[in-house]
Amino acid sequence: MRWTNRPEGSNWGEFGADDQIGRLNLLTPQKVLDGIAEVRDGRSFCLSLPLDYPGGNVLNRLRRPPRHFAAERGEQANFNYPLGKDVPGATDLVSDDAVLLYTQYSTQWDALAHVGSHFDADGDGVAEGVYYNGYRAGEHVEGAALHHGHDAVEGVRAHALGIENMARTGVQGRAVMVDLERHLGRGRTLVGRDTLLDIMAADGVTVEPGDMLVLYTGFAGEVLAMGGEPDAERLHEACAALDGRDEGLHDWIRSSGISVIAADNYAVEHYPARTGEVPCAGLPLHELCLFKLGIHLGELWYLDELAASLREAGRSRFLLTAPPLRLPGSVGSPVTPVATI
Template sequence: MRWKNRPDGSNWGDFGPDDELGRLNLLTPEKVLQGVAEVRDGRSFCLSLPLDFPGGNALNRFRHPPRRFTSGRAGKVNYNFPLHQVNPDFTDVVCDDAVLLYTQYSTQWDALAHVGGMFDADGDGKPEPLYYNGWRAGVDVLGPEGHEDALEGVRAERLGIEKMAETAVSGRAVLIDLERHIGRERVLVGFEQLKQIMQADGVVVEPGDMVCLYTGFADVVLEMNREPDAHTLENSCAVLDGRDPALLQWVTDSGLSVLIADNYAVEAYPARQASGCCAALPLHEHCLFKLGIHLGELWYLTELAQHLRVAGRNRFMLTAPPLRLPGAVGSPVSPVALV
């Protein structure tokens, strides 16, 4: 056993000692069939931003837009390349792409290896860096050795995003329309306000449901046309209050399988100040580290939300596998909603 103690409020071990899926285990065949039952109109919605949005790095200085390029071929660029230049009998013209991509720049999933915590799992009085279900930094999630900027060997041997991809991430989803009630005002949403909004709209979250929060933030991003203003983004649209213990308890009790938003981090970042030692991202800690709940960020939910408003609905079928990229701690995603 990798641990003797598990964090308070966690579910470590509940899905098995070597589990790497967390609450994705709740996306059962029955939950998929519940999702299929929500497909009534034959409409589909792309829930991804263009992956070169938000543009620049005002939202996160460590992440940059995709850089597209191509390789060489026969001494020329392999784009609009006539194959008769290598064989006079060929009539084809070909293009090949390559891309340098930050996996969490735009519409994305967080892998469970994205955020861990310092915790004394051995009971020896010394906290060590751990991830969901007690998988260990330096053993199961490998960082650079030697030079601090070295990239060789940086890899999630456990909890990588490919584990999520292998499940296909399909089932019933529920949309909570915060923008409808709050508009684009910057508001920290705690449990009481969330509960009131859900009751007003008849939203019920059952175990295994994938929960999406529409705030309007992605609309603000799109309106800036790849030239984001940091001050505007920091003061726009609703975010969950990760410091609210009642909200975190709701995440636990609801049984939701994944938590998704159209904003930057689902929760407020930076979070409200707290006294004493605490997580900078308390909702990330609660979801990724303690409960094994993958987080989706910067999704595009506008057209889906508008359709559901008119139809008086809040449930739909969602399919949203990440890239099956072994060892990655996040991934772009092009989710599809069916209604």
Template sequence: MRWKHRPPGSNWGDFGADDEVGRLNMLTPEKVLQGVAEVHEGRSFCLSLPLDYPGGNALNKLRHPPRRFTSGRAATPNCNFPLQRLNPQFTDVVSDDAVLLFTQYSTQWDALAHVGGLFDADGDGVAEPLYYNGWRAGEDILGPRGSEDALEGVEAKRLGIDKMAETAVSGRAVMIDLEKHCGHARELIDHARLQSIMQADGIEVESGDMVCLYTGFADVVLGMQREPDAHTLENSCAVLDGRDAALLQWITDSGLSVLIADNYAVEAYPARPGTADHCCAALPLHEHCLFKLGIHLGELWYLTDLAHYLRANNRSRFMLTAPPLRLPGAVGSPVSPVALV
């Protein structure tokens, strides 16, 4: 056993000692069928931003836009290349390309290997860096050994995004329309405010549902035409208050399988200050979801068209299919989700 004690409020071990997908275990065949039952018109919605948005790196200084390039045939780029140059009988013209992509730059999934925590799981009095279900930093999630191999990046031998991809991430989803009630004003959403919005719109979240939060943030991002202004983004749209203990408890009790938003981090970042006498996570909702409960987080999704459709039709539920790239060892992934109604 990798741990003797699990963090308070966590579900470590509930899905098995070696589990790597957390609450995705709750996306059962029954949840898929419930999702299929929400398809009435056969309409589909793309829930991804163009992957070169937001543009620049105002949201996160460590993440940069995709860089596209092509390979070459000797000194000739492999773009609009007539194969007749290789054989006079060929009539084909071909183009190939490649991309250098930061996996969490735009519409994305966070893997469970993305955020861990310091916790004394073996009871020796010393907190060690761990990830969901007790998988260990330095053993199960590896990084570069030194500056000379920094380009090798992270290798999640456990909890990688490929584990999420293997589940296919399909089932019933529920939209909570915060923008309808808050507009584009910056507002910290605590448990009481969230419940009042859900009650006003008749929204119920059941065990295994995938929950989406429409805030309008992606609309603001798109309006900036790849030239984002950090101050504007920091002061736009509703966002969950990750410091609110009642909100975190609702996430636990609701049984939701994944949590998705159209904003940068799902929760407010930076978070409200913690208490002066208590060490706390900089990203409390990330800690609660990724580290304690095994709930994958989706960020910077494009939910506008779907949210407006659901609003106009007095609906909140839909079918969602959203597998990440099956990229072994990655701690995040771009995603092109599809909603069906």
């Protein structure tokens, strides 16, 4: 076994010693049927921003927009290539491209290998780098030396907890939207358990084990309206975000049985987090969800149109289909979620 000591409040081992999907284990066939039962109008909504949004890298200097390349075909680009050069008489034009894509630049899922912690999993009094269920930094999540002058560092891979594990589940079932924007507007508000539960009660929203929790704040709509030129200062003060330091919120997430959390804001939680007692996690909600509980986080989802339709219908539940790319070894993935009502 990879650990003898598990973090307080974690669920390590409860889905098996080698589990790599965490609370997605609760997204059962019955939850898929529950989601299908929410389809009444047959209308579908794309919940992804264009993947070249937000634009630039002012929101995160470490992530850059996608770069497109034409695939090579001999000495020329394989774009608008006349196939008649290879197949006499052929009238076809062929185009083939490649993309350098930062997997967490735009609408995305975090893999469980995205955030770990320094924690004494061996029980020997010395903290080591570990991820969900005791998988080890440097062994199961392999790093590499930095080569200056490159856009990215090659030679890295999550041998465990990579996004492909999430993809294999299909990520389909019943989702429940909590409409924070309706109650809090689009100014920055830190949302703890009490505020969250008050809003859910006011709107008659209930969450059951295995449901996928979706939080609407309006943030991605603000990003989209900026046309690829985001105002970092303005966005930092925009829209609601979960208060990752709120222990009551942690308790609710543990007890609720939700399988994933997705939001339309930048990190689901407010960042930087409120000051905590040192040492502490800089991303406390990420630590709780990804590291302790195995709850995948979705960020920068575009929810405006879906939220408007659910409001009009007086509904909060819908069928969500949101598999990431089945990209072995990746710690995150772009996603084009589809909601059906």
